[in-house]
Amino acid sequence: MGASGSGKTSMRSLIFSNNPASLTARLGATIDVEQNHVRFLGDLILNLWDCGGQDAFMDSYLTTQRSTIFQHVGVLIYVFDVESAEMHKDLEYFRDCLDGLRAFSPEAGVFLLVHKMDLVRDRGATFERKKKELQEHGDKGLVPGQPATSLTVFGTSIYDESLYRAWSSIVHTLIPNAAVLSKHLSIFAEACSATEVVLFERTTFLVIATSAPPPAAAALEATRYERTSELIKAFKHSCSRVREEFHALEMELPEFSAVLDEMTKNTYVLIIVHDPTIETAALKLNIRMARRKFEELQGLT
Amino acid sequence: TMSGTGSTPRIARTKILLLGQRRSGKTSINEVLFNALPPKQTFYLEATMRVVKHAYDSVIPLEIWDCPGNITVDTLGAPLSQFSALIFVIDIRDLYKQPISKLVEFIIAASHSNPQLHVEVFVHKAEKLQEDDKIENFRQIQERVQDHLMERECEQMPYNFHLTSVYDHTLHEAFSKVLHKLIHSLPFLEDLLNVFCANSQSPKAFLFDAASRLYVATDASPVDSATHNLCCDYLSMLNAFGPLYRSTTSSDARLRIPAAEPSPDNRSPAETKDRFYPSAAASLHPSAPGTTLTYHLITPHLALLALVPTGVWEGRRGLLEYNVVFFREGVQEICAVEREARGG
Ligand SMILES: Nc1nc2c(ncn2[C@@H]2O[C@H](COP(=O)(O)OP(=O)(O)OP(=O)(O)O)[C@@H](O)[C@H]2O)c(=O)[nH]1
Ligand SMILES: Nc1nc2c(ncn2[C@@H]2O[C@H](COP(=O)(O)OP(=O)(O)O)[C@@H](O)[C@H]2O)c(=O)[nH]1
Ligand SMILES: [Mg+2]
CATH class of the missing domain: 3.30.450.190 (Beta-Lactamase)
Structure with missing residues (x-):
């Protein structure tokens, strides 16, 4: 999940379809949810839900589709455009999604990708700042006594190896042996x-x-x-x-x-x-x- | 190997002039080819304010003059007769008069003082346009240059046009073709490659400058861009792998690469035998008649890349390696002669 244009479909096509980064500029906005089954390591089947990020879709995920979207989730990957002009709105949706996840799939792992890091010049500092912001925000929606969800944050870009680092550690949590x-x-x-x-x-x-x-x-x-x-x-x-x-x-x-x-x-x-x-x-x-x-x-x- | 003026002033360097309007892409071209700058990073390059001379050692020692946009024949600070090639960079979207009149001024000046000068026009940033517009602008630029030269009654100077972009292999292919014109020993290198291909059943082999990924020579079979691009990408992967698994403890025992090229007369047999030359092989589709892409370092700068039937690679590796040794000795000898001629 993540705002429209944050880069979800791009990273999916890089990791799972072997498309080059230069072709992602041609991708259109994803309409509703695009489901993909990818066979990983033979008998491990990953069921990827690429959720189009336009407001109308997000609103529907959080209301009428809420139980469909958040049930049986193994891992939630939330993508933030590092240069997003609407960080407030992004954070609000993110918190609502965390609530949904806590209600329907409390065991799910949560990975936050601060994406398009190639666009910032001071990468290290920007990442630390964003990471802190996201972690603080993730705890805000908790009712007293509710355990905090552990959030793993990565800085990523489709133009370098950082994307592989993030996705390797995501799939690592899914490999049984x-x-x-x-x-x-x-x-x-x-x-x-x-x-x-x-x-x-x-x-x-x-x-x-x-x-x-x-x-x-x-x-x-x-x-x-x-x-x-x-x-x-x-x-x-x-x-x-x-x-x-x-x-x-x-x-x-x-x-x-x-x-x-x-x-x-x-x-x-x-x-x-x-x-x-x-x-x-x-x-x-x-x-x-x-x-x-x-x-x-x-x-x- | 890069420096402002050239590290060994004694040797005669082949000089290449890099000209064009401001922001046409001259510095980007130089940095991407000779300083391994990733193409996306060219965005951050600053404007060139004065002539910057870059020395680069390949099969021949080069000196590339990266000039500011406003330079003229008079303010260049050196007569055109000193140069072997002139590369003029025009942004493909720049159809105005200025760059073309400037190019024409240089061509006319060269026709007087250096008719031997190789004039090469890089119609650059070509990836920015769709196929139709690209061809149309390319054609228009060529036509205008031709018209201007006709008007000025200067039609005897030969010149060539290339479509280039730092974002794909067109830049490498175009610059390689310019380089070929400057290498006097090219026919000898080509002969060695032809012999290697015939004896190794190789349908295609390139001698590449490893760092810049320009090919300095190839065998007589035609170059198809797809094969050239694959070899270029293979070399780029190997270049990147090199430092990736470097270990602080074991590198000393391992590192046996010669620091400088040996000259044929002070080389003892034992020394040649001990010398370690990096090599690699990538096999493509596993089925029986598959192809293997081989890589053998030939001198500290040059690498032989060849397409070899996987059967030959697996079944007759000894023969193949013997052919590489023979090829290497030939190339090293040519390089030594070249060095001597230039006073190195
Ligand atoms: N600079 C930069 N651009 C990126 C990166 N990742 C993706 N993009 C670009 O961002 C744009 C939008 O990418 P998409 O993958 O379609 O975005 P999305 O999240 O799937 O959007 P919706 O489907 O509408 O939710 C494309 O033009 C990509 O080329 C990145 O790491 N760096
Ligand atoms: N799209 C595109 N941009 C390029 C290309 N080559 C250079 N540029 C850009 O053109 C701008 C000017 O480049 P620079 O090398 O400084 O030009 P110079 O003034 O001629 O040296 C930079 O922003 C580069 O990123 C190319 O092949 N394609
Ligand atoms: Mg999408």
Whole structure:
């Protein structure tokens, strides 16, 4: 949910349809609710409700459609245009939506995206200010004694990796066995003498799980996961423009070697190795041998 | 490799003049190509007040003169004879007289003092217009330039037009074509690429300047834009991956990339063997006859990108890598000769 023009349909088409950011300018306003079923990780089906944000629709969500909209919600994602000229109205609708959610789906996770961050120059400060404002506002509608809803706030833009970071952490809350996957990725990393192993969902390239992070001394770039999602998605898109389909990638770069390949039929794995004696061919062989185990973990066999 | 005046003044740099009206996009073009500025960020560039000379080291050492909009042949501060190419940038929506008369003044001056000068007109910001308007404005600009030159009885200078935009690959393709005209060793590089393609069953191979993503040479098969764009995007992904998983602890042991290009005479066999050259391969659709996009660094600046049948990549990798080594030695030799000729 979020005001009209805040960017909901744009981000949906980037994450789930592999469309480039430059094409989003052609999107028209969403009329009423657009429902989409996306298959995520095989048997996890996400039922996305993209709710058109014009006032007339918002008013109807909060009155006649209230129970339909707010029942059985797993996650509410509320999008705010960082440059919105009507922040007061946005906040009022947001609070009414939170009320609806507390009434019909009190367990739902709530994510707030402060969107179009590419438009502001002082990104860090603007984000902190907005975050504080939103969190204070979220508590306002509470009746005394009612527990506060925990709100997770991200700054996002369709023009950089921040969108992938936000959506990876949103879907992470929906994956039932994320912890088990992480444990096995750590074992796999060790078997490969890898610094790190990352598992991506195949169509969205969102990060599902990672091996235990390398020790602090060997610290890696903090934004590497979402940057990888963004880079691979962009390249997949380049491939599709020449009617080719991206399949796998291996690199021996000055500072590390890496293999990115299919793990199971709906996941991709990225192995990062810093030890210069490890051959990429060995990593590919290891992926082949681990495939069955990971299919089992996902309940695919 | 960027600096105000050029880091090694001793070597003779090939000079490119970047001209055009204020806000036509000259600085944007220079920054996007040679300073890895994301296109959207060009919005924040400030007006250029004086001539800024940018040195860039590629297969040949370049010096790009980014000029303010109001410069004339007389205020340029250097005779036109010093330059190898003149790139004139016109905003595609700017159909008025001014930019065209200015371009014509420069062409006439060049016809007197430097008839060898390559004059290239970038009709820029082309992505701003719909297809029909784009073609129409492009045609009108060409026609007006032609009419003006005819009026001034100056028809012998050759010049070319390109549609460009910083937001897509047209800028890279157009600038690459300008670059080709300035590389004297181009036929030798093309021969090496032809040999590589024939021996590796590759339908297409490019030698790219890795950082700017301009291609400096390609084999004899025709360039189709789609393949060029894919290679450009692949290179951009690899450039971005490079620093992403850098680790503070293990980089020392790993980093074996040569700091400078070796000259053929002071290279001992052992040294060549130890040297590490980054490489990568991306395979496209998994079915049997698929294509693999290979990447091999050739010198610190240049990378070979080739389309290779996946069967060759998987089944005859040794042969392919031998062909790369052969290609690399050839290119390094050409570069060494070039350097020597320029007094580097
Ligand atoms: N600068 C910038 N523009 C964006 C960003 N995300 C989306 N936009 C633009 O915002 C405009 C509106 O986007 P939509 O996705 O249609 O908005 P919406 O929230 O679905 O609007 P309704 O369907 O009416 O509720 C489009 O022109 C997008 O290109 C962003 O991160 N940065
Ligand atoms: N739409 C569009 N704008 C561009 C393009 N290239 C440059 N610009 C914009 O044009 C403006 C002027 O660019 P600048 O490089 O400073 O022009 P200069 O005065 O010729 O150096 C900037 O706002 C750029 O963002 C392009 O290809 N397309
Ligand atoms: Mg919409």
